[in-house]
Amino acid sequence: MSETNDKPLSRYIRVLETVAHARTGVTLTDIARELELHPGTAHRLIRGLVALDLLHSPAGTKSYVAGARLQSLLHATMDRAGYAAFAKSVLDGLVAEFGETAHLARLSGDFAESVLMEQPSGSDRAFVQPGRQLPLHAAASGKAILAFQDEDFVARYLTRPREQFTERTKVGETAIRNEIDRIRADGMAVCDNELDSGVLSYGHPVRIGGGQVLYSVGITGLADRFRPIDRSRIKLRLSEAAADLGRRLGFTG
Amino acid sequence: MSETNDKPLSRYIRVLETVAHARTGVTLTDIARELELHPGTAHRLIRGLVALDLLHSPAGTKSYVAGARLQSLLHATMDRAGYAAFAKSVLDGLVAEFGETAHLARLSGDFAESVLMEQPSGSDRAFVQPGRQLPLHAAASGKAILAFQDEDFVARYLTRPREQFTERTKVGETAIRNEIDRIRADGMAVCDNELDSGVLSYGHPVRIGGGQVLYSVGITGLADRFRPIDRSRIKLRLSEAAADLGRRLGFTG
């Protein structure tokens, strides 16, 4: 009988806590010592956590830090209301410049979720009000996120059925793969009548610490009115806004 | 279900992710359906997570939300540098009003860790520079956090040895219990020469979603200069700042 009545899950969590509380990366031996585990046991636990991307060992190093999946979980627990405090001003800047609706979207499972939206005053239509689920294959802000996920994520997404919202919605695997390549090369996603009819939308990935893309920032307007606006200027402003947002959202080093 | 990694840990994590992604509480059946688990299996998983305080079921309800330990873990992954983006302006407001040093502290294990500090220009002394570990029984911002932890946490903290920093540091169990009661009743903690000699400090708990206290906001100054300032005005401003910070850190619970 061991003195500790620890179940497996408890030990995993304690490893995560040990890593999280350390300001810098911790080594296997650190963890084993801290938790009074045999090195072999610590190694097995860590290996399981790394396999799930809860821990990460930076290239070549033998120390461990919080993995992307933990970061993702952290952001997932943030309430939508919390974004206004530090993202509103960035969106307001875009609204002021283009006179169209701007929004911030967050990856949430298999959708992008709009978490904050700002509109020009007197705007009649709310395209992307907070809470709306934006499909990753059909919305500009969704595509901007999808295009920068890893291959596992993309492959898994493509195995599932995808809704065809308009006759322009791309749903085929090849079509979406091509679109992803285009977005990666260009740095910005476009959605022209692919989700809502008559609506044109641009989306740009937001990179947080470590380069992970959990968010995107987008501008949306009625196609007829929005189309004439110079696309390179939109891209420039969106990339600036994304860099700003990434700095504000990138809690983790 | 003949899918991917079905090791036990993976299922636990997927339950946590399901709960985190839901804006509101999710029920056992929701989780079972989402993850394609049998209700009995889902129940067992959830039970294990609740036992570790990773999930929480609000009084009497049958739905689940992120537990205190999960929130604590996730916040621990945040880098200190990340707080500047959305907490600096709040601290600056306090500095401008009182002309003393303001800081944000975060619960980290058995200490409160200063994660952000702002000072009046030309200030000569850095009381609580980011990274400093503030003891939960002797620093105002530490006490403000300790007083709002649950009984288990407090009891566990009191079993460990506590350093006596000055002759005014309260180290006895009864003394600390009384201090906790006072802070709970008053809503604010005071540290008068209990940690650093000649230094007077106030700390106020920051409640994030669900009412949990993982942070505190504090003002610190030389006792001789700071003591004359009206305490009720300090309390008012600190509580406003805490409410603002809680909103910005707005996490669901």
Place this chain on the structure above:
DNA sequence: AAAAGAGATTGCGTAAATCGCAAGTCTGAT
């Protein structure tokens, strides 16, 4: 109020993951 139904909980035999330990491998410093 009684019945029906959905959701939540418990028990059980079986299958699988984890356990501690020990023996191996790697790495970097002397």
Place this chain on the structure above:
DNA sequence: ATCAGACTTGCGATTTACGCAATCTCTTTT
């Protein structure tokens, strides 16, 4: 080259988690 410390892998024995089905507990319906 050698050595010490850190990391990794392998092995039965044990513990835990597994799916399923039966039971319990509510809320809703009649």
